[in-house]
Amino acid sequence: MGQRSDGERNVSEPAAVEARDTVKTFGAGEQAVRALDRVSLTIRRGEFFTLLGPSGCGKTTLLRLIAGFESPTAGAILIGGRDVTAEPPNRRPVNTVFQSYALFPHLTVAQNVGFGLEMLGRPMAEVRATVERMLALVKLEAMAGRRPQQLSGGQQQRVALARALAPAPQVLLLDEPLSALDLKLRKEMQGELKRLQHETGITFVFVTHDQEEALTMSDRIGVMSAGRLLQVGPPREIYNRPVNRFVADFIGESNFLPGRVERGAVRLGSGDLVSVPGLPPEGTAVTIAVRPEQVRIGAAGEPGTIAATLTDAVYFGTDTHCHLALADGAEVVARLQSPPSGEIGLAPGARVGLRFAEGAVQVLGD
Amino acid sequence: MAVPDAGTAAADRAGAPARRVARRPGRAFSVTRLPGFGLVAVTVFVLLYAPIATLIVYSFNDAPTISVWGGFSLRWYADAWANQQVKDAALRSLLIASFAAAISTTVATMAALGTTRRGRFPGQTFIYVMINQPLMVPEIVTAVALLIFFAAIKVATGYQGLGYLILAHSAFCVPFAYLPIRARLESMDLSLETAAADLYATPWQTFRRVTLPLMAPGIAAGAMLAFVISLDDVIITEFVKSAGQDTLPTYMLGKLRRAITPEVNAISTALLGLTVLLLTAFFLLTRKRG
Amino acid sequence: MSLATESGRDRARARNGWLLSLPALVLLIVGASGPLLIVVTYSFLKPGEYSGVIWEFSGQAWFQVLFQRDIFDGTLGWADAHLTIFWRSVRLSLLTTAITFAAGLPTAWFIAMQPPDRRAMWLFLITIPFWTNLLIRTFAIMEVIRNEGILNSALMGLGLIDRPVQILYTDTAILIGMAYVYLPLMVLPLYAAIDRFDLRLMEAGYDLYASRMRVLRRIILPIIRPGIVAGSILVFVPSLGAYVTPRLLGGGKNMMIGNFIELQFGQGRNWPLGSALSMVLLAVVMIALLVYVRVAARGDVVR
Incomplete structure (x- = not known):
């Protein structure tokens, strides 16, 4: 055999x-x-x-x-x-x-x-x-x-x-x-x-x-x-x-965002739409999970991004953790690699646009 | 093919779902169980209490011999109570035990304060050995030594009183009073006394208001043990007592050497009751600490 | 400067320690230890005619402990009666130790395996007889084993025997009595040792293919050895010096050293011999205690 x-x-x-x-x-x-x-x-x-x-x-x-x-x-x-x-x-x-x-x-x-x-x-x-x-x-x-x-x-x-x-x-x-x-x-x-x-x-x-x-x-x-x-x-x-x-929470860190399935995507509480493959039927309440290192920060208003405000940046040495607030106040943490200067060049209150990396969004049952 | 066909065996087992759902709990493996130990332990407890229980039961026996049961009666308690010798011996026992407990607890408390919580000092081991000496030397040897010593003093001074018994009892009760007091002191928090000193208490005030109240349960426990030990002593008392100075135990010893009447059961039961009462108090006193 | 105050504090500490312990020391020297020295002295004197001593130096008492001179021809021989008593004392004490260990180990184990809140109660049950008057406990045993006692009645009632078995006033009676009386002294140190024993070591033993007997023999017993030694000494020492139990259960004939010593101060009228015998007993006990101290010290290293 x-x-x-x-x-x-x-x-x-x-x-x-x-x-x-x-x-x-x-x-x-x-x-x-x-x-x-x-x-x-x-x-x-x-x-x-x-x-x-x-x-x-x-x-x-x-x-x-x-x-x-x-x-x-x-x-x-x-x-x-x-x-x-x-x-x-x-x-x-x-x-x-x-x-x-x-x-x-x-x-x-x-x-x-x-x-x-x-x-x-x-x-x-x-x-x-x-x-x-x-x-x-x-x-x-x-x-x-x-x-x-x-x-x-x-x-x-x-x-x-x-x-x-x-x-x-x-x-x-x-x-x-x-x-x-x-x-x-x-x-x-x-x-x-x-x-x-x-x-x-x-x-x-x-x-x-x-x-x-x-x-x-x-x-x-x-x-x-x-x-x-x-x-x-x-x-x-x-x-x-x-x-x-x-499991998502216990192993590593995750951002959890509640939403509802709408037109083949997930409508978040902030009103933004996030497209995810393999969704349950329309109208189902879901939670999406994104690892902080899979969150990208770009300029505010960039197409396809979610509007957010930087509330705090915590320096961890190799990484800097950016705490961001969405339109409805939901918190998302993004983990950026610290630049050589150690300064990410954004002050609390700065408006940014954020994006989730391709294939990084998970839809969780409860 | 050195390995037997494990594959099919496993497949067979996998095919039949595990049915071992309810197992008898007695069969379950227990790490701490050792075969026969529980049985021996229970037997030991039964054998430990059976003779004492018999003794108590027969103290209520109406029949004049201990071998037959003649119905419930308190006559032997009445007999003992009416017996002037028993009454004298009981009072003497209580008197000696009270003195011995008071004296031994006082000196033991001082010694405990002197030997604990102050770091080691030269001669400390000697003090420990001296205090615990009555626990190490066979009682018969001490009894003989005291017999010789007191006989000489009796001849020299002519004094024949209870002082000898009180002195001897006080001495051999010291370690029994000392051990619980020392244990209590060692478990006490030193910072309480530091705090008292910080709050302007003089050393004497600190002792009176903080140390002494905190060690009180230990002192009470020690006094109780000393009392019980003195009350129970046979050998040293038997050797030291002068004529007509029987305590309850030596009176009983004398009785047991001759014909035994249930009166002895009654006295034993009464003495047993008193001991258990004191020990229960001791148990509760020392347990509260936790 | 700081050194000077340090040693000053040390001296004050030692002085206070001694001062506070002084009353206890005086009491114990007068009422317990001091008289032992008089016993040493008496063992080297000649016996008085009725009691007491004659103040003349003599090694006679020490000689008599082991030897005797024939009353007719004056030849030297072993004091057979004395040797019999010594042997009985040692044999019965060793047997008592063995019996209490065999019964005490399972009992201590049983208590240690109880839920923590119930252990104190079981220990208390072991302790009550321990603090109860020795005389009463011996008397209780006497009632059980006497010819008309419940043991013989029960055996006859069951038809196992048709005449009462004479147990009282035999060595067996002394043995039963001493085992009964001294059992708590074995259980308590064994319990203390088992309580400290790390039960996970048993799991490790089973995990490494040891059977229950082997876990007991190869893991538990070696580790609780300090408790075994402590319990054995605590039982052996008072057994050897027992007086009340052999006196009541052994009758007048089956004497142990304690009774033999008493005899010298009573009918024997030989205070020097009694003193010498007391010293022999004390020496044996001290040797046993020294062995214990040494083993206990070694046990600390293992722990």
């Missing part, structure tokens, strides 16, 4: 992880909280998959269900095509990198890394060899005999990684592993994680609330909110074709 497309391969080879109609409720009766609401998800083999969402959206709960630390209230979890819903975590071929690292304080770095293999009953020689290889992989050979609490945060992070990778799991689960690190170290570890994923070929399931982290590292992203999985797709698709206002 040839590999004609991703979809084709998916059918012939079981998915790395599959969640089917998974529900997780905490508490009971009146106080019951639904942390996951009928989530179905397929994660492909060898992919770097990110679960993205604000805190409390259920992404960590989903990860814990895959790891087996919690049991779903309803639905099933499959790993490599095998239903593991009823299996305890110690029988699942997945390993976790914990947010707090959860390194055993009473064991050395090498003993921590070798723990999983030892529990699997591997011969000592193999354990020792794998530990050495793993420590080399994360560049911590020199620290083998230390205790975790004698290491820096970044080093502990790498031990946690090595420990989870050592048993060669089918899937590696990472629960916001970089959140405790400072910015510089975080950037470094992002690259490191990508490299490790390439070298090992293991499926990574990564949980984060950091959209930039998600966009730069993932093959595919699943955006979650309030226990629901809203959109799954590659970073570009998530960013450029958000399915709803939440």
